[in-house]
Amino acid sequence: MSASQFFGSWQLVSWKIPGPDGVPHFPLGPDAKGLLVYAPDGYMFAALMAVGRPNFLGSDPLGGTADEAKNAMRGYHTYCGRYRLEETRVVHMVDMCLCPNLLGTKQIRYYRFEGDQLVLTTPPLTRAGVKGIAELIWQRAPDVSA
Numbered sequence: 595m596s597a598s599q600f601f602g603s604w605q606l607v608s609w610k611i612p613g614p615d616g617v618p619h620f621p622l623g624p625d626a627k628g629l630l631v632y633a634p635d636g637y638m639f640a641a642l643m644a645v646g647r648p649n650f651l652g653s654d655p656l657g658g659t660a661d662e663a664k665n666a667m668r669g670y671h672t673y674c675g676r677y678r679l680e681e682t683r684v685v686h687m688v689d690m691c692l693c694p695n696l697l698g699t700k701q702i703r704y705y706r707f708e709g710d711q712l713v714l715t716t717p718p719l720t721r722a723g724v725k726g727i728a729e730l731i732w733q734r735a736p737d738v739s740a
Contacts, residue, residue: 597679600632604712604732606642611726621722622669630712630732632677638686639674667692668722673701684714703730710734 606628610618620626628642647669650658658666673696675689686701703714712732719728 598634599707600679600684600712601634602632603735604630604632605735606630607711607731607733609642609728609730611721611724611728613724613726619722619724619726621724621728622671628730628732629735636676636678637674638677639672640686641672642670644669 606626608620608624609622609626609628610620613619622642622644625645626642627645628640630638630640632638647666648662650662650666652658670692673686673688673691673693676687678685678687683702683704686703688696688699688701691697702717704716706713710733712734714730714732716728716730718726721728
């Protein structure tokens with residue numbers, strides 16, 4: 595594995611957790627969107643969101659009613675910080691996060707490459723009330739710099 599395989603931007607293909615009955619659960623829906631970036635300088639960020647989240651009634655992005663804010667947060671997951679590559683895993687060290695409980699934590703992801711896709715799996719966790727090992731499939735994003 596070469597560190598340069600990670601460098602760049604990745605678009606979410608799917609994020610699923612098998613439920614206790616084996617049926618896949620999609621924490622942000624089966625059509626969730628996401629962007630994952632690994633920079634050569636050792637920083638990363640991940641942002642994932644449910645499609646079709648309702649707008650706030652007002653125009654203040656830091657405003658909204660308590661229900662609007664709650665629903666917006668439930669449909670979005672993001673964090674960023676430094677990362678470290680190890681033999682079979684990448685460790686994300688969370689410096690900033692929408693969910694304050696993750697600040698300062700190390701998020702472990704086991705990785706494998708399948709063609710131009712990066713597959714990340716987690717240790718057992720709970721997301722949207724479902725416990726299990728999550729699988730996130732990422733497709734290398736097209737280069738739009740040209």
